[in-house]
Amino acid sequence: MANAAHAFAALADPTRRAVFERLARGPRAVGELAKGLPVSRPAVSQHLAVLKEAGLVKDQADGTRRLYRIDPAGLGVIRAWLDRFWEDSLASFKTELEAAMRKEQRP
Template identity: 45%
Template sequence: MSAQPASEGDLDLALRALADPNRRAILGVMRTGPRAVGQIATELGLSQQTTSHHLGVLRAAGLASRTKDGTRHLFAVSTDGLGAVRSYLDDFWPTKLVALKSAVEGRAGADRG
């Protein structure tokens, strides 16, 4: 089953969430695997309240997921929201690659002539 294209609202939420350096740092910590709020807070030197707030924003943007392990809530990176951002950014590459190819080919032709 293929993923549905992300809506513009999903993309906006993800980009807003990624605009904050604390949220990007939290994603970096979770990159290696699920973490509890306290672990993330300690590693980044943030309060648990601040960390919980940022995790809520990341979850709303589809960039983080939460699972339960006994009484602990573990948070991990979710690729759903990242997929929306990647799809958006991927649309820029073909245009840039064509421009680069033209520039390189133009320069190679000028060097020969």
């Protein structure tokens, strides 16, 4: 749980991204989230379970309700994956560029 695969899969769904973006504006309960979305409450609950599994949200009991908030861990995983990847691709570009320059130098 909380690896890049889960994070990307979780954010691939439009409804899940909508839920996630609402939570970015502050903690919300499940029914509260479902109220502003075109899907049923159980659907939102299932999406929240996926987001929680991916480490993107955290839940907290509040009486009969259950408050969900964003968990920075999931975002950190994506950022780390992206950073490592960016370095790799930049290194690759550098290699290509050097090869092209060598070829240019010895035609």
